[in-house]
Amino acid sequence: MTTEKMTLERLRAVIESYGTSTARWPAAERETAAALLAESAAARALVTEAAPLDALLDAVPAVTPTAAMRAAILALAPRAKPRTGDGWRGLIDALGGWRLAGAVLAASLVLGIMSGGWLSTGLTTESSPDLLQLALLDDSTTEY
Amino acid sequence: MAYGRPAGGPVEDPDLDLVRRAGAGDGPACAALVDRHLARITALAGRMLGNRADAEDVAQEVFLRVWQQAAKWRAGEARFSTWLHRVTLNLCHDRLRRRREVALDAAGELPSGAPPPGADLQRAAVAARVQAALARLPERQRDAILLCHYQELGNIEAAVVLGVSVEALESLLARGRKRLRELLITQASDLMGDLR
Numbered sequence: 358m359t360t361e362k363m364t365l366e367r368l369r370a371v372i373e374s375y376g377t378s379t380a381r382w383p384a385a386e387r388e389t390a391a392a393l394l395a396e397s398a399a400a401r402a403l404v405t406e407a408a409p410l411d412a413l414l415d416a417v418p419a420v421t422p423t424a425a426m427r428a429a430i431l432a433l434a435p436r437a438k439p440r441t442g443d444g445w446r447g448l449i450d451a452l453g454g455w456r457l458a459g460a461v462l463a464a465s466l467v468l469g470i471m472s473g474g475w476l477s478t479g480l481t482t483e484s485s486p487d488l489l490q491l492a493l494l495d496d497s498t499t500e501y
Numbered sequence: 502m503a504y505g506r507p508a509g510g511p512v513e514d515p516d517l518d519l520v521r522r523a524g525a526g527d528g529p530a531c532a533a534l535v536d537r538h539l540a541r542i543t544a545l546a547g548r549m550l551g552n553r554a555d556a557e558d559v560a561q562e563v564f565l566r567v568w569q570q571a572a573k574w575r576a577g578e579a580r581f582s583t584w585l586h587r588v589t590l591n592l593c594h595d596r597l598r599r600r601r602e603v604a605l606d607a608a609g610e611l612p613s614g615a616p617p618p619g620a621d622l623q624r625a626a627v628a629a630r631v632q633a634a635l636a637r638l639p640e641r642q643r644d645a646i647l648l649c650h651y652q653e654l655g656n657i658e659a660a661v662v663l664g665v666s667v668e669a670l671e672s673l674l675a676r677g678r679k680r681l682r683e684l685l686i687t688q689a690s691d692l693m694g695d696l697r
Contacts, residue, residue, distance in 0.1 A: 375649060419651075
């Protein structure tokens with residue numbers, strides 16, 4: 358930050374560029390400009406002269422974003438990619454956690470074994486003679 | 502993303518953490534980034550383009566680019582907000598150029614005639630005149646005034662957004678404000694009366 362005293366000419370240039378609000382003035386010059394304004398009527402006259410243009414500029418309102426617009430923007434935001442294993446974890450969660458999922462898997466296993474037994478009891482060699490013959494075929498003894 | 506930077510090493514960026522997290526798909530970070538910048542970007546586009554519909558389109562397009570860039574963002578090259586303003590200005594310039602191609606007299610005349618009755622309508626009429634005067638400024642002068650007066654960017658950041666020196670920025674601002682005074686001065690007392 359400069360400690361040099363600001364001249365009236367420099368203050369005029371600052372106001373002509375940045376307007377009358379000290380918040381818009383270069384940060385490095387605010388302090389010295391404020392000191393000049395405090396001690397100089399001519400400096401304060403520069404501010405008074407430039408104020409109407411700032412008031413006119415401030416009359417232009419800002420367009421404000423709507424909630425729908427915000428939602429539309431966020432709908433397109435990047436999504437984290439699912440990590441490996443998240444699929445199984447999601448399935449387990451959907452099944453009610455490890456305990457319930459375990460019970461469900463055990464039940465599925467039992468059901469699978471039982472249904473396998475039922476199916477095999479209905480399948481006899483008589484009901485599928487062609488398959489049995491094919492299985493017993495031995496290339497070395499087969500006559501053509 | 503070479504938008505220049507002030508001399509003196511890497512740029513400190515208050516948005517850096519949010520941008521990185523947004524790039525990784527962190528939903529709350531995306532929302533925080535939108536909440537921090539959407540209003541200012543929409544306001545800038547609104548003042549550049551003069552209507553809500555175009556301002557909303559541009560703001561959405563800006564954030565689409567944010568989502569595309571976030572994962573690739575390289576720290577230290579430019580502040581995120583500097584880049585955001587630059588992208589917004591570019592998109593607005595594109596739209597204004599397309600408008601000029603459609604209607605060569607897009608700059609138009611300053612609205613004239615007595616403002617309609619009612620304080621709000623009078624204020625709206627003043628705003629329309631000032632907006633029209635801004636639209637008649639050369640592009641760089643208008644950009645400089647929008648960045649410094651309305652967006653309240655510091656002079657160094659505004660200069661970086663425009664790719665000019667601080668001295669050149671001050672020249673653009675001074676010429677722009679002088680031209681605005683010329684455009685509005687004859688109506689100044691009327692306009693100020695309308696504002697009261």
